[in-house]
Amino acid sequence: MEFCDDCGSMMKTDGDHWVCGSCGAEKLRDSAKEAQMVTTQxxxxxxxxxxxxxxxxxxxxxxxxxxxxxxxxxxxxxxxxxxxxxxxxxxxxxxxxxxxxxxxxx
The missing domain is CATH 2.20.25.10 (N-terminal domain of TfIIb)
Structure with missing residues (x-):
């Protein structure tokens, strides 16, 4: 899970970017960082x-x-x-x- 640096909202993935659903900010995905994330599953x-x-x-x-x-x-x-x-x-x-x-x- 990633949060927007600008507004703090939860971001969603869109290809190789994270996109904020609230303010539209984008940032590149980091596969090494994502590999360490724990999902609810x-x-x-x-x-x-x-x-x-x-x-x-x-x-x-x-x-x-x-x-x-x-x-x-x-x-x-x-x-x-x-x-x-x-x-x-x-x-x-x-x-x-x-x-x-x-x-x-x-």
Whole structure:
């Protein structure tokens, strides 16, 4: 993905040039630079986080209500589960029953 130096809009390819759809600015494509770009198809799925033995791995805990067993402590961690321009999701794992839920679960 390339952005226009003049107006900041996203540019599109047109042959051997990048062309801005907003202001019409053009610049030559750089194949070496483009080879380093990561497309959404090239992004890998997020890793699975093993939270067994979470205490031994140093995961932080917080005071939060477990919806399964009513415990008030859980380990938590952040994980990117959507595209890079979306915020991370916080996951909780109960310190008692190891029930796992996301921050936005009800």
């Amino acid at each position: 090239g992004q890998q799925k997020s890793e699975i986080v093993d939270v067994s033995d979470a205490e031994d791995k140093g995961l932080p805990t917080t005071k939060v209500h477990c919806p399964k067993c009513e415990n008030d402590r859980a380990y938590w961690y952040m994980q990117q589960i959507r595209s890079a321009d979306e915020s991370e999701t916080r996951f909780f794992v109960c310190t008692e029953c190891e029930h796992k839920w996301r921050e936005d679960d009800h």
